[in-house]
Each structure stands twice: as C-alpha cells, then as structure tokens.
Amino acid sequence: MSPSRPFYVTTPIFYISGTPHIGHAYTTIAADVLVRTARAHGPARALTGTDEHGQKVANAAAAAGMTPQEYVDSLAPRWRELAPVFDARFDDFIRTTEPRHVTTCLALFDRMRAKGDVYEGVYEGWYCTHDETFWPEAKLIDGRCPNAECRRPVQWLSEKNWFFRLSKYNAPLLAHFRANPDFLRPQSRYNEMMALLEEGLEDFSISRSSFDWGIPLPGGGVLYVWYDALINYISALGWPDDADGLFAEFWPGMHLIGKEIARFHTIIWPAMLWSADLPLPARVFAHGWITGDGGLKIGKSLGNAMDPYLLVEEFGADALRYFLLREAPFGSDFSISVDKLRQRHNSDLGNDLGNLLRRSLAMLAKYRDGLVPEPSDGRVSEFVADLPVLVRDHVSALRFREALDEIWNLVALLNRAIDEQKPWELHKAGRGVELDALLYDLCEGMRWLSVLLFPFMPTKSTAIWEQLGLEGTPERAWADALVWGGLAAGTQTNPGAPLFPRIEPPAA
Ligand code: MSP
Numbered sequence: 001m002s003p004s005r006p007f008y009v010t011t012p013i014f015y016i017s018g019t020p021h022i023g024h025a026y027t028t029i030a031a032d033v034l035v036r037t038a039r040a041h042g043p044a045r046a047l048t049g050t051d052e053h054g055q056k057v058a059n060a061a062a063a064a065g066m067t068p069q070e071y072v073d074s075l076a077p078r079w080r081e082l083a084p085v086f087d088a089r090f091d092d093f094i095r096t097t098e099p100r101h102v103t104t105c106l107a108l109f110d111r112m113r114a115k116g117d118v119y120e121g122v123y124e125g126w127y128c129t130h131d132e133t134f135w136p137e138a139k140l141i142d143g144r145c146p147n148a149e150c151r152r153p154v155q156w157l158s159e160k161n162w163f164f165r166l167s168k169y170n171a172p173l174l175a176h177f178r179a180n181p182d183f184l185r186p187q188s189r190y191n192e193m194m195a196l197l198e199e200g201l202e203d204f205s206i207s208r209s210s211f212d213w214g215i216p217l218p219g220g221g222v223l224y225v226w227y228d229a230l231i232n233y234i235s236a237l238g239w240p241d242d243a244d245g246l247f248a249e250f251w252p253g254m255h256l257i258g259k260e261i262a263r264f265h266t267i268i269w270p271a272m273l274w275s276a277d278l279p280l281p282a283r284v285f286a287h288g289w290i291t292g293d294g295g296l297k298i299g300k301s302l303g304n305a306m307d308p309y310l311l312v313e314e315f316g317a318d319a320l321r322y323f324l325l326r327e328a329p330f331g332s333d334f335s336i337s338v339d340k341l342r343q344r345h346n347s348d349l350g351n352d353l354g355n356l357l358r359r360s361l362a363m364l365a366k367y368r369d370g371l372v373p374e375p376s377d378g379r380v381s382e383f384v385a386d387l388p389v390l391v392r393d394h395v396s397a398l399r400f401r402e403a404l405d406e407i408w409n410l411v412a413l414l415n416r417a418i419d420e421q422k423p424w425e426l427h428k429a430g431r432g433v434e435l436d437a438l439l440y441d442l443c444e445g446m447r448w449l450s451v452l453l454f455p456f457m458p459t460k461s462t463a464i465w466e467q468l469g470l471e472g473t474p475e476r477a478w479a480d481a482l483v484w485g486g487l488a489a490g491t492q493t494n495p496g497a498p499l500f501p502r503i504e505p506p507a508a
Pocket residue numbers: 011012013014015018022023024026027051229230231256257258259260261288289290291
C-alpha cells in the first residue's frame with residue numbers, strides 16, 4: 001500500500017450455490033476497509049465475484065430443473081448484492097461463466113502447455129459417485145466410501161486428463177517462502193504451507209472428463225474448477241488481451257482468503273503463474289473463522305447470528321463492520337453473538353463515539369451558537385500528528401483491531417478533555433480563550449475521526465462530517481485532509497440524530 005504502487009485486493013470468489021453467511025461478509029468487509037484506506041493514498045482496486053462451475057453446480061441445476069447456465073444466472077444477483085448490503089464498494093464483480101474469464105483461462109492453459117508443464121495422463125482411483133470424491137485406497141472402510149453418512153460401494157474410475165507439473169515448482173516455492181516470510185500471513189498458515197512444501201508436492205489433474213459443466217478444452221474435457229477459479233484474479237484485469245491496461249497497473253495484487261484455502265492460493269496459484277511467466281501475488285492473508293458462540297443467545301427477532309442480513313437489519317452495516325474487525329485479530333478464529341455485538345454497539349459506538357459528537361456539538365451550540373471558533377494548536381494537535389501513519393500501517397498489515405485501538409485513543413482523549421476541562425466551568429468563569437481552544441480541539445478532532453474512520457464506517461463517518469457542517473464527504477486523500485487546522489473558523493455546525501442510538505436486549 002505504498003503511495004507509488006497501485007493497490008489491488010481480492011476476495012475469494014464465492015460458490016454460487018452456497019448461502020451468503022457471516023464468513024463471506026467478513027472477507028468482503030475486510031477487503032473494503034483495505035481498499036478504502038488505499039484509495040486515500042493513491043490508485044486502488046478491489047475485486048469480488050462468483051465461482052460457477054463444477055459438478056455440484058451441475059447437479060443442483062438438474063435438481064432445480066434448469067440448465068446450469070440458467071441456474072447460475074438465477075443465483076448471481078444474490079451474490080452481487082452481498083457487498084452493497086455491507087456498504088462495501090468493489091470496482092469489479094467477476095463471474096467465472098463470463099467470456100472474458102474463459103478467454104483468460106484458455107490462454108493461461110496454452111502458455112503452461114507451451115512451457116511443457118501440462119501433460120496428458122490418466123487420473124484414476126476409487127471414486128464415490130454419491131460424494132463425487134476420489135478416495136485413496138488406505139482410507140476406504142471395508143472397500144466402501146469412508147464418509148460415515150455414505151458408506152456406499154466405491155468404483156474404480158479412470159479418466160484421461162491433463163496434469164500440471166506442480167512438482168517442478170516445489171523447490172522454487174520453498175525458496176520463495178523462505179525468502180519472503182510476509183508472502184503468507186499469519187505465521188500459523190505460513191508454517192502449515194511450509195510443512196506441505198517440505199513433504200513434497202505431486203503433479204495434479206487440472207481437467208475433468210466425466211462431466212461437462214466447466215470451461216471446455218479444445219481436445220475434450222473441461223478445466224478443473226479450482227484451476228479455473230484461481231484465474232479470476234487476472235481475468236478481471238484483462239490478461240492477456242489487455243495486458244497493458246489494468247493488468248500492467250494493478251498486478252500483482254493481494255489476496256484475502258479464509259484459512260481453509262491457503263494451499264490453493266499460496267502453492268498451486270503461484271506455481272501456475274510461474275509456469276506462465278507471470279508475477280506471483282504480492283501477498284496472501286488467510287483470516288480466521290467465525291463460529292457461533294457456545295452460549296449463543298439469540299434475540300427473539302433474530303433467527304441466526306450467522307445470517308449477515310439479519311445482523312445488518314438489527315445493528316446497521318457500520319456497527320457490524322466495526323464489530324467484526326475490532327473483536328479479534330484478523331488471523332484468529334472467534335465467535336460472535338448478538339449479545340457481544342449489542343454490547344460493543346452500545347459502549348464503543350454509542351457511549352464513546354456517538355456521545356462525544358453529541359456532547360461537543362451541544363456545547364458548541366450553547367456557548368458559541370454552533371460556530372466553530374478560531375483554530376487552536378493545543379494538546380490534541382500533538383497527539384494526532386502520528387496517527388495517520390500508525391493507522392495506515394496497521395491496516396496495510398491487516399491489523400484492523402490495532403488500527404481501531406489507535407483511533408479509539410483519540411476518541412478517549414477527546415472525551416477526557418471534556419471531563420477534565422469542564423467546558424461549563426470555563427464558561428461560567430469567563431475563560432473564553434480556553435473554552436474556544438477546547439471547543440476547536442473537539443470539532444477538529446472529530447473531523448480527523450471522520451476521515452480516519454471512513455474506511456471502517458463509511459455511513460456514520462459521513463454523518464459526523466455532515467454534523468460538523470462540512471461539505472462533501474470524508475472520503476479524501478489523507479495527505480490533504482489530515483492537516484491540523486483544516487476545519488475553518490466560523491463553520492456552522494449542524495447537530496443531527498444520534499449516531500448509534502442504544503439497542504436494548506429483547507425483553508425476556
Ligand atoms: N469458491 C471457493 C474460493 C475460490 S477462490 C479462487 C470457495 N468459496 S466459498 O463460497 O466457500 O467461500 C469461501 C470464503 O468464505 C472463505 O475463504 C472465507 O473467506 C469465507 N468463509 C466461509 N466460511 C467462513 C467462516 N465461518 N468464517 C470466516 N470466513 C469463512 O471456497
């Protein structure tokens with residue numbers, strides 16, 4: 001996220017036949033915070049989309065009495081609307097059934113083949129048709145499918161397929177991991193992938209010939225769905241047809257993923273790129289999993305805390321965004337509950353931030369007719385001097401929680417200033433200069449908060465901006481906006497509705 005280099009972040013593309021849940025919202029929100037912070041410093045781009053091929057999709061389509069294409073077309077809108085529900089703004093949404101994606105996949109396949117890394121082989125093993133899974137012989141139980149809920153007889157299946165010479169990239173990958181410890185974060189995932197690399201990689205099949213819902217290959221068969229899916233990150237940038245455009249500007253980018261798909265993104269995908277002589281992803285961050293709380297108490301109005309749409313209805317997108325990124329370090333698993341969300345909403349957001357705005361603007365209205373006094377250059381200006389760099393560094397290292405902690409230090413400082421300096425006493429004692437200085441610090445401090453919080457809470461930070469009487473929105477280049485004294489004397493503030501009205505627990 002340096003000022004000189006354009007920034008590109010991606011989410012995994014979601015399985016089209018899945019149901020949107022809080023985990024999908026989590027990655028989406030994190031990507032949005034990253035890209036909004038990056039946009040405040042230079043060109044930045046974010047991508048999300050849907051993963052639409054594979055036998056499961058074909059089966060689900062058949063069960064629904066539709067062609068696979070009709071089926072995926074019917075489901076795509078609900079994934080497209082996911083990001084806007086959480087106030088996340090992506091520059092592009094890619095579907096793997098789009099022609100632009102098909103073109104890129106076939107071009108990459110050709111390149112890898114020309115390199116001698118793709119060869120024909122026989123893909124065989126014990127196959128459970130019901131589970132659509134190949135099983136190693138050692139895993140079978142009495143010659144049957146080892147899945148406890150299945151235990152059906154397996155068959156020996158043999159398909160002629162294309163294989164990728166992944167083993168060739170074992171040593172280069174090990175060297176890359178060793179030389180670039182930041183390539184994959186957090187450390188736990190890095191260690192896991194290092195163990196796989198040290199164990200040794202085997203070639204693997206990148207096509208299928210037993211079903212046809214995928215990208216067709218000229219000689220028959222279709223691309224394996226994961227091979228096809230990973231390529232979305234560069235097909236959305238127009239490689240190779242428009243390689244001088246977005247691809248030249250934004251690749252390599254960074255991938256945000258859930259921890260369960262690290263092997264695909266940090267071993268297979270880099271090897272595919274290497275094989276095609278393309279640059280590797282800049283960084284991959286594998287975040288933790290959200291689980292339900294053991295003692296999850298779900299309000300009567302809420303069916304399920306894992307349903308992100310219900311949570312947004314109850315708490316609003318900004319509070320949910322704040323909660324997900326403040327609750328736990330980004331690489332760790334954590335549990336959510338409606339109680340925890342309500343508590344953070346009422347304390348951090350309602351009491352700390354919302355009341356700060358309300359109290360400050362009320363005092364300004366009372367003592368100065370709501371007009372911002374002359375700029376002061378007091379304690380707050382010193383405190384905030386390093387804040388933009390700290391926040392930006394934390395966000396670019398995916399330390400969202402720490403970034404919010406830093407921002408909340410400013411919230412606390414401003415609240416403390418009111419409690420300690422007691423503006424009502426300054427007013428009574430006729431200490432107008434000191435009162436002006438304090439009121440200016442509060443208003444200008446909140447202008448900074450509004451700009452710094454914009455990536456995390458776009459709607460509420462815009463409300464702060466508007467209540468301060470400012471034009472436009474807090475979406476600004478930090479270098480220009482975060483200069484102390486930017487709030488002009490004489491600005492007429494405009495107090496409005498409380499930012500985060502208290503949410504009471506449902507009656508027992
Ligand atoms: N289609 C593949 C990804 C292909 S990327 C080239 C896929 N899709 S998915 O629909 O299953 O979504 C996976 C992503 O959703 C995970 O990587 C993760 O980002 C998110 N999550 C799914 N469940 C999750 C939790 N319970 N908690 C947090 N995030 C998890 O895999």
